[in-house]
Amino acid sequence: MPSETAPSETALPESGRPAAEVLAELARLREGDLPVRGGKVTAYVYDTGRDAVHDLAATAHRELLEVNCLDPTAFPSIVALERAVVAAVAGRLGGDASTPGVFTSGGTESIMLAVKAARDARPVEGRAQIVVPSTAHPAFRKAAHYLGVEAVTVPVDPETFRADPGAMRAALTARTVLVVCSAPSYPQGVLDPVGEIAALAAAAGVPCHVDACVGGWALPWLRDLGRDVPPFDLSVPGVTSLSCDLHKYGYAPKGASVVLFADEALRRRAYYASAEWPGYTVINSTVQSSRSAGPLAAAWATLRALGADGYRELAASAMGAADRLRAGVAEIPGLRVLGDPAVPLVAVTSDDPALDVFVVADEARTRGWFFQPQLSYQGIPANLHFTLTGVTDVEALLAALAEAVEAAREAGPPDVPSDLVDALASLDLDGMTDADFAGLLEAVGVRLDGDAEPEMAFVNTVLDALPPATREGLLVRFLSVLYSDAL
Numbered sequence: 001m002p003s004e005t006a007p008s009e010t011a012l013p014e015s016g017r018p019a020a021e022v023l024a025e026l027a028r029l030r031e032g033d034l035p036v037r038g039g040k041v042t043a044y045v046y047d048t049g050r051d052a053v054h055d056l057a058a059t060a061h062r063e064l065l066e067v068n069c070l071d072p073t074a075f076p077s078i079v080a081l082e083r084a085v086v087a088a089v090a091g092r093l094g095g096d097a098s099t100p101g102v103f104t105s106g107g108t109e110s111i112m113l114a115v116k117a118a119r120d121a122r123p124v125e126g127r128a129q130i131v132v133p134s135t136a137h138p139a140f141r142k143a144a145h146y147l148g149v150e151a152v153t154v155p156v157d158p159e160t161f162r163a164d165p166g167a168m169r170a171a172l173t174a175r176t177v178l179v180v181c182s183a184p185s186y187p188q189g190v191l192d193p194v195g196e197i198a199a200l201a202a203a204a205g206v207p208c209h210v211d212a213c214v215g216g217w218a219l220p221w222l223r224d225l226g227r228d229v230p231p232f233d234l235s236v237p238g239v240t241s242l243s244c245d246l247h248k249y250g251y252a253p254k255g256a257s258v259v260l261f262a263d264e265a266l267r268r269r270a271y272y273a274s275a276e277w278p279g280y281t282v283i284n285s286t287v288q289s290s291r292s293a294g295p296l297a298a299a300w301a302t303l304r305a306l307g308a309d310g311y312r313e314l315a316a317s318a319m320g321a322a323d324r325l326r327a328g329v330a331e332i333p334g335l336r337v338l339g340d341p342a343v344p345l346v347a348v349t350s351d352d353p354a355l356d357v358f359v360v361a362d363e364a365r366t367r368g369w370f371f372q373p374q375l376s377y378q379g380i381p382a383n384l385h386f387t388l389t390g391v392t393d394v395e396a397l398l399a400a401l402a403e404a405v406e407a408a409r410e411a412g413p414p415d416v417p418s419d420l421v422d423a424l425a426s427l428d429l430d431g432m433t434d435a436d437f438a439g440l441l442e443a444v445g446v447r448l449d450g451d452a453e454p455e456m457a458f459v460n461t462v463l464d465a466l467p468p469a470t471r472e473g474l475l476v477r478f479l480s481v482l483y484s485d486a487l
């Protein structure tokens with residue numbers, strides 16, 4: 001198969017190209033991308049519908065693009081900006097202007113720092129453990145993996161998808177360094193019982209992290225609007241750290257999250273310093289060392305441009321969209337919403353074996369909509385995830401969804417030979433090169449060459465039939481092939 005980008009286009013040009021040519025190339029490369037504005041892509045992107053706000057963020061980003069956060073004494077503006085962003089976030093999440101925090105590149109990095117701080121604050125005999133509900137973001141398992149910590153996963157309540165405090169308590173050991181809960185968790189948008197979990201952690205003398213990455217900047221505004229939002233932030237006794245992504249419902253460009261700590265000693269445990277080399281002394285608050293101050297400036301500008309009123313309006317319209325989607329889904333036979341989402345995240349499953357949600361997603365894609373597939377896991381059925389903002393035209397979404405459902409019912413579930421699933425489950429992946437794996441993908445009819453609308457239902461159905469460890473192995477191979485010239 002020819003690669004999508006010919007070698008002549010990937011190699012460094014011998015002589016520099018004119019700006020107009022470079023930008024034209026960039027525009028051409030962007031042609032296959034999903035749109036980042038307009039609300040038809042209900043995952044990954046957050047659109048305020050206010051162009052002036054996004055333009056301002058881009059200008060601020062550019063203003064500090066080349067400033068390096070590596071040395072805050074060389075660029076004092078980054079200290080002022082970070083203190084302002086952290087204080088603004090802390091002020092609405094149970095802290096105040098003196099609450100210690102760190103501005104990071106995203107939820108994963110915020111979580112990495114919270115796990116590192118917890119590990120280093122509480123030396124234990126043997127391998128440290130963190131206790132996480134099964135709905136917690138994989139960033140915790142990733143942090144544990146990177147930091148040499150063991151993640152102990154506790155199943156959630158099968159009806160509500162909320163973390164189960166009793167089961168969490170039972171999972172604590174002398175090696176537990178952190179207990180985690182989500183406000184809310186991503187898959188179904190439900191709030192874990194933060195108060196109960198923080199209390200049981202405190203009773204055991206263990207720190208508790210609240211992952212408010214996705215909903216932390218929606219919940220305060222929804223509460224202001226009169227929604228029932230139980231306490232979930234740093235004001236809850238026992239909560240020792242909290243993560244909140246500004247590049248989600250903060251509507252800032254990507255690269256923006258905040259991790260807050262209940263005390264300064266814990267924040268210092270997140271820092272890293274090294275004077276063990278003959279170069280400049282290294283003192284970092286984040287995983288990254290050299291990094292652009294652009295995302296910080298953009299997040300700061302977005303917060304100031306929108307203000308609390310702006311966020312209240314955006315939260316009201318996004319939650320209104322989610323309410324309307326839930327009501328509309330109830331009218332479509334075969335579909336059902338999972339759980340009771342506290343923020344504008346809605347997970348929709350099918351109760352009809354003839355109606356496959358992965359096929360619905362493909363059918364919606366041909367109609368210009370992107371719905372995010374979520375695989376089945378520990379008894380939670382496969383479903384489609386919708387991250388809504390006020391810009392989504394929910395009537396149009398529901399019409400597309402109803403049409404996609406009809407088409408999917410007609411098409412039926414993808415025909416996946418059971419011997420293919422068995423063969424994949426017993427495949428020796430380590431013995432295959434990327435070219436072998438690309439050949440395998442081609443043999444089973446998976447096309448990645450861009451021309452056809454991707455038929456992901458087949459791939460998702462195959463993955464869905466496999467255990468998580470096999471899914472992970474195949475996904476790593478898939479990514480490797482995607483970035484290789486093996487296709």
Ligand SMILES: *Cc1c(COP(=O)(O)O)cnc(C)c1O
Nearest residue numbers: 106107108137139185186213214
């Ligand atoms: C998105 C998300 C994360 C990870 O954030 P990234 O910014 O993608 O690294 C962590 N937790 C929850 C609940 C999330 O939704």
